[in-house]
Amino acid sequence: QLQLQESGPGLVKPSETLSLTCTVSGGSISSSSYYWGWIRQPPGKGLEWIGSIYYSGSTYYNPSLKSRVTISVDTSKNQFSLKLSSVTAADTAVYYCARPLNYYDSSGPFDIWGQGTMVTVSS
Amino acid sequence: EIVLTQSPATLSLSPGERATLSCRASQSVSSYLAWYQQKPGQAPRLLIYDASNRATGIPARFSGSGSGTDFTLTISSLEPEDFAVYYCQQRSNWPPDSTFGQGTKVEIK
Numbered sequence: 001q002l003q004l005q006e007s008g009p010g011l012v013k014p015s016e017t018l019s020l021t022c023t024v025s026g027g028s029i030s031s032s033s034y035y036w037g038w039i040r041q042p043p044g045k046g047l048e049w050i051g052s053i054y055y056s057g058s059t060y061y062n063p064s065l066k067s068r069v070t071i072s073v074d075t076s077k078n079q080f081s082l083k084l085s086s087v088t089a090a091d092t093a094v095y096y097c098a099r100p101l102n103y104y105d106s107s108g109p110f111d112i113w114g115q116g117t118m119v120t121v122s123s
Numbered sequence: 124e125i126v127l128t129q130s131p132a133t134l135s136l137s138p139g140e141r142a143t144l145s146c147r148a149s150q151s152v153s154s155y156l157a158w159y160q161q162k163p164g165q166a167p168r169l170l171i172y173d174a175s176n177r178a179t180g181i182p183a184r185f186s187g188s189g190s191g192t193d194f195t196l197t198i199s200s201l202e203p204e205d206f207a208v209y210y211c212q213q214r215s216n217w218p219p220d221s222t223f224g225q226g227t228k229v230e231i232k
Contacts, residue, residue: 047212064124111169
C-alpha cells in the first residue's frame with residue numbers, strides 16, 4: 001500500500017526558505033511513472049495546489065507561486081521535495097504531498113495523500 | 124485563473140436527509156472536476172473525479188453530476204460520518220493548473 005510522509009521544520013523565519021520532503025513508501029517513485037504533487041492549506045482556509053513533478057524531473061507550478069517554488073525529486077531515496085523562498089506569514093499552512101489518481105494527470109485529482117505537516121512562518 | 128465558487132458555505136442538515144452541494148466555475152472546465160471530503164485534522168479524501176465517477180471505496184450515496192461550469196455533489200442520505208467540509212477541484216492538463224473551491228461545511232442540524 002502506497003504511503004506518503006511529509007517531513008521538515010515546523011517553524012521558518014520570514015524571508016527565509018521553507019524546505020519540505022515527502023518520502024514515498026510501498027512503491028517506487030521512478031517505476032510508477034506518476035506525477036507527485038504538493039498542496040497546502042492555511043489554517044481555517046481552503047486548499048491550494050503548489051505544483052507537481054514527474055519522476056524524470058519535469059515540473060509544473062501554480063502560476064501564482066511559480067517565482068518562489070522549486071520541486072525536485074531524488075529517486076535514489078524515493079523522495080521528492082519542496083522549496084518555497086522568501087516566505088511570509090501568508091505561507092503559514094499545512095503542507096500536503098499527494099499523488100494523482102491517474103499517471104497522466106499532473107495537477108489532480110489526488111487520491112493518495114500524506115498526513116500533512118504544519119509550517120508556521122514567524123520570527 | 125479559473126475560480127470555483129461553492130454554495131452554500133454551510134449546510135445544516137439532519138442524518139438521513141439529502142445534501143446537495145454546488146460548485147460553479149468561472150469558465151468551462153469540461154468534466155475535469157473532482158470532489159473531496161475533509162474532516163478536522165485529516166487530509167482530504169477523494170470522493171468523485173471527472174465530475175461523476177466515484178473513487179475506489181466511496182459509498183454509492185455519494186454522486187456527482189454536471190459539466191462545463193455547473194457541478195453538483197449529492198449525498199442521498201446523510202450518515203453521521205458524512206458531516207465534514209467538502210471541496211471541489213478543477214484541473215487543466217495544458218498548461219497544467221488546478222484550483223479548489225472555498226469549501227462547503229455540512230453540519231448537523
